Amino acid sequence: LSAVDIDAGRFGQVRYHIASVTGGAENLFDYDNSTSTLMATGPLSPASSYQVGMHSQLINQHEIARLN
Numbered sequence: 001l002s003a004v005d006i007d008a009g010r011f012g013q014v015r016y017h018i019a020s021v022t023g024g025a026e027n028l029f030d031y032d033n034s035t036s037t038l039m040a041t042g043p044l045s046p047a048s049s050y051q052v053g054m055h056s057q058l059i060n061q062h063e064i065a066r067l068n
Helices: 061-067
Strands: 014-021 029-032 037-040 052-058
Touching (some): 014 029
16 A cells, blocks of 8 residues: 655654455454554455455644644
8 A cells, every 4th residue: 555645754644544345344354554564353264355445544733643
């Protein structure tokens, strides 16, 4: 995943969230922003395929204050 904000420094940070997962597997995936890792958090069916839709969000000054 890649998204770019033209702001510099901490105001140019982008955070990602899982927006959708096919196959009824919404609770079986997690995205870790600190490591940029999408991981399965539960058992997946080997015969199935899943599509994970992601949403990007800019981190503004107020959100940074809450994250620190």
